[in-house]
Amino acid sequence: MSVDTTTTETPPPIVGxxxxxxxxxxxxxxxxxxxxxxxxxxGSIAAFLVWQSVPAIRQVGIFNFLKxxxxxxxxxxxxxGIATLVFGTAMTSVIALVLALPIGYGVALFIAYYAPRKxxxxxxxxxxxxxxxxxxxxxMWGVYILMPHMQGVGxxxxxxxxxxxxxxxxxxxxxxxxxVAGVVLAIMIIPTIAAITxxxxxxxxSAQLEAAQALGATRWETMRMSVFPFGKAGMISAAMLGLxxxxxxxxxxxxxxxxxxxxxxxxxxxxxxxxxxxxxxxWNESTPLGISALIASGLVLFLVTLGVNMIARGIxxxxxxxxxxxx
Amino acid sequence: xxxxxxxPDAVDAAPSLNARRLPLWWPLVGLLLAIVVDIIVKTTGVIxxxxxxxxxxxxxxIVASTGWSMAVxxxxxxxxxxxxxxxxxxxxxxxxxxxxxxxxxxxxxxxAFSVAFLTSTMRNVLPTDTTGGVLAGIVGTIxxxxxxxxxxxxxxxxxxxxLVEYAPSFKSQRMPKIVSFFVDVMTGVPSIVAGLFVYTFxxxxxxxxxxxxxxxxxxxxxxxxxxxxxTEEMLRVVPNTLREGSLALGIPRWKTIVRIxxxxxxxxxxxxxxxxxxxxxxxxxPLLLTTFLAQDVNWNLFSGPQASIPTFIWDQFxxxxxxxxxxxxxxxxxxxxxxxxxxxxxxxxxxxTAPRTR
Numbered sequence: 097m098s099v100d101t102t103t104t105e106t107p108p109p110i111v112g113x114x115x116x117x118x119x120x121x122x123x124x125x126x127x128x129x130x131x132x133x134x135x136x137x138x139g140s141i142a143a144f145l146v147w148q149s150v151p152a153i154r155q156v157g158i159f160n161f162l163k164x165x166x167x168x169x170x171x172x173x174x175x176x177g178i179a180t181l182v183f184g185t186a187m188t189s190v191i192a193l194v195l196a197l198p199i200g201y202g203v204a205l206f207i208a209y210y211a212p213r214k215x216x217x218x219x220x221x222x223x224x225x226x227x228x229x230x231x232x233x234x235x236m237w238g239v240y241i242l243m244p245h246m247q248g249v250g251x252x253x254x255x256x257x258x259x260x261x262x263x264x265x266x267x268x269x270x271x272x273x274x275x276v277a278g279v280v281l282a283i284m285i286i287p288t289i290a291a292i293t294x295x296x297x298x299x300x301x302s303a304q305l306e307a308a309q310a311l312g313a314t315r316w317e318t319m320r321m322s323v324f325p326f327g328k329a330g331m332i333s334a335a336m337l338g339l340x341x342x343x344x345x346x347x348x349x350x351x352x353x354x355x356x357x358x359x360x361x362x363x364x365x366x367x368x369x370x371x372x373x374x375x376x377x378x379w380n381e382s383t384p385l386g387i388s389a390l391i392a393s394g395l396v397l398f399l400v401t402l403g404v405n406m407i408a409r410g411i412x413x414x415x416x417x418x419x420x421x422x423x
Numbered sequence: 424x425x426x427x428x429x430x431p432d433a434v435d436a437a438p439s440l441n442a443r444r445l446p447l448w449w450p451l452v453g454l455l456l457a458i459v460v461d462i463i464v465k466t467t468g469v470i471x472x473x474x475x476x477x478x479x480x481x482x483x484x485i486v487a488s489t490g491w492s493m494a495v496x497x498x499x500x501x502x503x504x505x506x507x508x509x510x511x512x513x514x515x516x517x518x519x520x521x522x523x524x525x526x527x528x529x530x531x532x533x534x535a536f537s538v539a540f541l542t543s544t545m546r547n548v549l550p551t552d553t554t555g556g557v558l559a560g561i562v563g564t565i566x567x568x569x570x571x572x573x574x575x576x577x578x579x580x581x582x583x584x585x586l587v588e589y590a591p592s593f594k595s596q597r598m599p600k601i602v603s604f605f606v607d608v609m610t611g612v613p614s615i616v617a618g619l620f621v622y623t624f625x626x627x628x629x630x631x632x633x634x635x636x637x638x639x640x641x642x643x644x645x646x647x648x649x650x651x652x653x654t655e656e657m658l659r660v661v662p663n664t665l666r667e668g669s670l671a672l673g674i675p676r677w678k679t680i681v682r683i684x685x686x687x688x689x690x691x692x693x694x695x696x697x698x699x700x701x702x703x704x705x706x707x708x709p710l711l712l713t714t715f716l717a718q719d720v721n722w723n724l725f726s727g728p729q730a731s732i733p734t735f736i737w738d739q740f741x742x743x744x745x746x747x748x749x750x751x752x753x754x755x756x757x758x759x760x761x762x763x764x765x766x767x768x769x770x771x772x773x774x775x776t777a778p779r780t781r
Contacts, residue, residue, distance in 0.1 A: 119677050123676075124585075127585035128585055130581035130585060131582045131585040131599070132602075134578075135601065137647075138609060141620045144624050199516050200517075202509065206510040206511065207514070221770075223518075223521075228705075230762065231706075232736050232737060232740075237520075237523070240531075241523060315506070316502055316503040337611065340611045341611070344612075344616065345613070346613070346708035375708075391623060398616045402611075404611070408611075412607075
């Protein structure tokens with residue numbers, strides 16, 4: 097979402113208690129309740145997921161739930177655990193971040209300082225459009241267009257970088273791999289990273305830019321001396337928000353991956369699954385215990401994304417406090 | 424004497440304004456070289472992969488331009504030119520998938536896309552039949568997203584009013600800060616988690632049905648933070664003089680907000696709502712958990728499984744027959760059109776209602 101950095105006006109402070117009259121007091125209470133409702137929703141997401149996870153985790157024990165690689169709640173005794181899912185989620189997200197970060201930062205820098213002034217705004221708009229494409233369409237595109245193209249990339253990695261274990265491919269098959277899923281996710285999070293970083297980049301005080309230019313700095317040197325130091329916190333939190341989005345992405349990954357249950361470090365081989373994709377794929381065929389197990393895995397996903405997002409927002413919030421004063 | 428003796432040295436050391444620079448058409452040389460080499464390599468058959476050729480061309484472009492710049496302008500400007508090329512490439516790399524996705528959806532979606540597709544359902548249609556359509560999905564999406572708007576917009580607007588209009592005058596900023604923080608964190612809630620939550624809350628705890636309404640609730644959770652943030656921004660750009668003028672006339676604060684501030688910001692809030700709709704209309708994961716799949720039109724939002732455009736695509740894509748995959752792509756085209764309509768509407772409304780600077 098693009099946010100214009102217009103000058104903000106805060107309403108005039110009211111002397112005395114806000115809402116001295118009945119109408120005012122009522123209206124304030126209503127708006128306060130709406131604000132509270134947001135907190136209640138966030139709290140109850142955690143509470144309800146925990147409540148429904150308990151049966152599944154009790155059944156196998158928390159330790160087994162974390163380290164089992166299989167997913168078979170219908171078996172007797174039921175066997176399921178999130179080890180493969182956590183591995184797949186982490187691996188696809190890391191691949192996505194590694195690919196998307198340089199491009200996302202590059203796009204942000206390009207639109208903020210390098211693109212010709214007149215076309216910079218439409219270019220930003222075009223990149224934002226990428227964020228509006230529904231994830232199921234990313235998934236279909238990934239299967240039909242990207243996957244055939246990734247064959248060559250996978251082969252190249254195997255031939256020339258195969259001595260690095262993760263790039264090795266022993267099967268000779270390159271479709272439906274964690275690598276393809278990671279590339280799809282990378283494309284999906286580029287707009288997120290670019291939009292947030294761009295917002296921070298355009299806030300660099302012009303005095304700092306001019307100071308660098310007055311010293312005879314080239315454009316790139318201005319970026320290094322003024323923009324990067326100022327934007328560092330924003331770049332970090334943009335990366336974390338992108339990570340949060342990649343971790344929770346469901347449908348695109350569900351379409352692209354082969355949904356197997358074994359940890360496979362060879363990222364170009366067809367294998368792997370993620371927490372979110374597994375929930376979507378297994379949902380309709382699940383018994384109550386299976387549903388509970390899926391909810392438990394969703395709880396893990398929720399807690400991880402919550403943590404990542406809270407850290408990212410914390411960094412932004414802490415930084416906003418002094419960035420305005422510098423302008 | 425000594426001052427006049429040192430002055431010329433200082434001038435010589437500083438970069439001269441007349442230093443030799445590359446001509447304005449500098450990118451053409453590198454590009455031309457890259458294309459020529461690519462054609463030679465391709466015709467001789469050394470490298471034929473499209474991706475490899477592009478990477479080769481880019482490398483040649485960068486090396487040639489940097490080398491030329493290094494020879495004429497020196498190292499610092501050479502680095503600068505390289506950064507320019509790299510950043511342009513980053514933009515193009517992000518741009519290519521977008522074009523590819525849109526082109527794919529239009530080309531493949533066109534096979535099965537027709538008026539009949541938009542006005543028929545999947546009732547009594549086999550996966551191999553070429554008939555059938557997305558009508559049930561369109562009805563479902565309109566009802567589910569409409570209900571989500573009805574629930575989410577009041578909550579979001581009221582929260583924004585609380586944060587912007589009232590919170591600055593509070594003595595303790597703790598509560599507004601917490602709310603504002605969690606609105607941001609809420610944007611990061613994965614859509615599948617929203618679906619799981621509504622299932623546990625609405626279906627398991629309250630005993631509700633898996634229905635279109637359950638889907639609406641999940642979409643509501645995804646929509647609230649988007650609309651809240653947009654509304655907040657719009658309220659912040661309403662000029663304070665309007666508020667002060669109204670308050671000075673003795674109008675109560677709540678009436679000032681409802682009659683003066685909100686109408687002024689209405690255009691921007693509408694834009695935010697449209698963007699929110701564009702975001703949730705394409706959500707598939709939460710609907711799979713909450714609405715189920717349905718082949719026929721179900722007008723009742725509150726009872727029984729209801730289709731939607733995204734779940735229609737999911738269902739058809741999973742059948743793996745040529746006809747059903749064609750239908751899935753046509754569904755994708757429909758979905759892109761729906762999203763595009765709301766996205767464009769958002770921009771048009773934003774443009775029409777933007778304050779004109781004279």
